[in-house]
Amino acid sequence: MIEKQWYHLDNPGSIESPGLIFYEDRIKANIQLLISMIDDKSRLRPHVKTHKSTELTKLMMDIGISKFKCATIAEAEMLGECGAADILLAYQPIGPNLYRLITLQQKYPLSRYSCLIDNENTAQLLAKLSRNSGIKSDVFIDVNVGMDRTGILPENVLDLYCKVVEMDGVMLKGLHAYDGHIHDHAFAVRIEKANVIIDVLNYLGAEIQTRFNHVPIIVAGGTPTFTVYNTQTDFDCSPGTFALWDKGYQDAFEEQKFLTAALVVSRVVSLPKSNLICCDLGHKAVAAEKPLDKRVVFLNAPELIAVSQSEEHLVLDAGENHPYQIGDLLYGLPYHICPTVALHEYAISVSSARADQIWKISSRKRKITI
Incomplete structure (x- = not known):
């Protein structure tokens, strides 16, 4: 039996992609x-x-x-x-x-x-x-x-x-x-x-x-x-x-033991070539200020290599004879979480103690009322 990883969602079929997930625990x-x-x-x-x-x-x-x-x-x-x-x-x-x-x-x-x-x-x-x-x-x-x-x-x-x-x-x-x-x-x-x-x-x-x-x-x-x-x-x-942590800080600051607590979920939307898959994680869903290979790593598919990214698409090299199919869910850990969060109107907050909630990213706006 494969052990459930901490990031696996209980109801992945109901989660829209691309989407932002907060892990409250x-x-x-x-x-x-x-x-x-x-x-x-x-x-x-x-x-x-x-x-x-x-x-x-x-x-x-x-x-x-x-x-x-x-x-x-x-x-x-x-x-x-x-x-x-x-x-x-x-x-x-x-x-x-x-x-x-x-x-x-x-x-x-x-x-x-x-x-x-x-x-x-x-x-x-x-x-x-x-x-x-x-x-x-x-x-x-x-x-x-x-x-x-x-x-x-x-x-x-x-x-x-x-x-x-x-x-x-x-x-x-x-x-x-x-x-x-x-x-x-x-x-x-x-x-x-x-x-x-x-x-x-x-x-x-x-x-x-x-x-x-x-x-x-x-x-x-x-x-x-x-x-x-x-x-x-x-x-x-x-x-x-510290509150959400990310791949960049996880790699850089080993003495700080904070847990990665926010992911971007994405789905495979196309198989354009025998070795390529395309998912719906474009510039508008994950921060793109870093080099292409330092934007996101997929926890359930770390072997995937980014080839290109545009506004709505991320093309990945999965190798020949890969197992990926259209609709497969990918759990992405951003290298830079701060600007990634600012791209999303809300996060789905998941917790072991309650049902999923929607948390608005309310101050991503330049103006709330004032």
Whole structure:
């Protein structure tokens, strides 16, 4: 008798393809593992960009995680709808998004919102809008610690801090640093590189405390360096991928024992040549920013080799005399789960304790109501 694999669905015939599947039991195990890896769960500020889901957010809230990080106004609104206590928009709002952030704070007064700033002009605009709206907006200075994407260099932080701390309309909470450029497979290398950032942030924190009599909150890192900051600092930590995990992180970060908990299911739709099969997993169903051979691996058919992909199709080399037939179901593990989730309107959540549910990927939208 062939043992049932963890990913096999009880009712595969009712599942539309291509489709996104969340495995709730494994998600819960990942959340519990995350909590076990840190001394105080109040230091956890998970990033919701990976899952963008109300139900998954509430799984974290149910066991005491109260702080979250997000990247878009829609994600921030989803968190407000969930009643999250502390929400950091890890993005500097520009243009209409400044007004949207103010509206969010007015609509969800029980949630404490904050955002990033990295220049005086944006801080002044936000301060003015906040004053005019009768509120005070919390802000973090975004520090460029080597990724060279956003933020200001460490040597300029104290000057900006001095200017922003005097502004009426905003409350300066601390520093934010994202180190997405550190993704080395070797844990020792990640430790070495992260320690340089830790020294910089600790120095800035000490200078702020001395000069401004204020102990800043420091929010740092993502998933690759979580296993450094969790034990070697008192920073707030912001892993996101941990909840669902994926093939890329599974291969890269062996010291992190999270379970893969989200798959894309696909069906064989054509047999165009004797060695080729075509399934319905195109660009619109699985993230396609990586090379063709680093987009998805099929757990029940790991020998399949991707040949080409278009919007609605993925052609695979199955070899001569292969056993695949039209209609066969393939269970695909994405290499990059975050943008894959964003391609789907909903996920089918399966659990050993209840019937399947539909979980909307509500904040995949650019706009919910605000």
